[in-house]
Amino acid sequence: MHVSGRVIAHSRADGLPSWPYPRWIAHRGAGRLAPENTLAAFALGHAHGYRMFECDVRLSADGVPFLLHDDRLERTTDGRGEALGHDWAALARLDAGAWHAPRHAGERLATLEAVVAFCHAHGCALNVELKPAPGDELRTARVVGAQLALIWRGTPAPLLSSFSVIALEAAAVTAPALPRGLLLERFCGDWLATAQRLGCVAVIGEQSAWNAQWATQARAAGLRMLAYTVNTDEDAERLLGLGLDGLITDRVDHFSPDGAPGQCLQ
Template identity: 35%
Template sequence: MLLPRLMGHRGFAARAPENTLSALRAAAEAGIRWVEIDVQLLADGTPVIWHDAHMARCSNSRAFLSQVGLAEARRFDVGSWFSPEFAGERIATLEEALATVNELGLGLNLEIKVSTARDPLRLTEAVVPLLNGALPSDRLLLSSFSQEALYRAHRLDPSLNLGILYDEKVPRVWQWDVERVGAVSIHANWENLNPNIVKEMRQKGLEVVCYTVNDPEAFSPWWECGVNSVISDDPTLFSQLSDAAEYPQGEDNEHQPSDPIAD
């Protein structure tokens, strides 16, 4: 699987309320071709696009997702906190997000977000069936910090492209993790990354994704180390820095997709 050079974080978090349909549309309008969004379950088992365990940060409610069903969650405004122009935005279901991503022709990195005390298997079993036929396989990547979730997803649908997320430093057992779930990519915090590990990952044929990169100039040496892709709150920063010029490609130039903003 070839991933794009740039992905919009939580849709396009710099330009629209994160993890909303408006954020997906803003990304498409800006020329961003891939987006990353998070999926969790409401109390009634509905998969929705949301990052936190609660709604306090990004809505006018303090409810926990584990305590509200879809009908109640739809009552809350999830756009005004960002800007008055997004007043009335409602929480999106996974099915709505998939339909919007497909309509816009975007690629999707869908993160299975397992909050504290939530069941990774229940979430995964609710999500995977909805992905079947929703997007072409080359435009869909399922990722997670949860090894349980990824392993279950792999068992449910071995054809899925899976990405392993690491929070702190990449562990020594990363190769075993990759083999266990059949992962195609590793997603790491770029501030905790080791260049030698990046090289090893690329030699294994893995895509290397870094998050959340909002300083293109500081990040630029990592392109030469072999990083394929970055997730950014504002991917347009990269094209502004380079004035649409091509970035350094590292050793595996033939495997590097072009900049989706500059195309």
């Protein structure tokens, strides 16, 4: 299998502008095949042909943006306690790989700056989920948005996403040129009005929550549609049938990002 290093946009037949991101997006770097949110995971996802990555970004106590999904350190590092309670110098010494497999022992937490450098070097796009610790929404969005606006080169720009309305509001002020996506576990309440008020270009819904009604509403509003986390052929086929623009997957060794949508690796 050969995959070009270029990020290739795919067009739509519904009159919306060309979407500048690949359809298949690697979740947390390489899904579950490597320690999530580490450079090892990005390298493995890239080796499987993926050219866009989703990752979770939060801040250390001293304001360094780095990749970590959980508020606490125990699940994916040898550290303890709330991540927000540690300066980056302490976080940088943690082992973020041994929990996954012995061969990954010694893998370190990745800074956002290091991940951006990886994407620049390999021609990859990025979906940065703002994952602030409780109460740290404003600071996280402002720092991450400002850093991305400063250090990202070329197109397409990183897609900023979050479940936090507060974070997306702050990102819109700090880095208005960066596209935003509203993350949703369920389509309820005024989700569409919220996405529009925030100036979002996309809605990123939990994969089982998408149906024809929500897809029709999002499309009519001019919003792009993405889903997380798409790990079965049946789910991929259903979502592609609804016209989704992006599928975030753990199964980078199963879904081929350069073949026909939904094609699997053999």
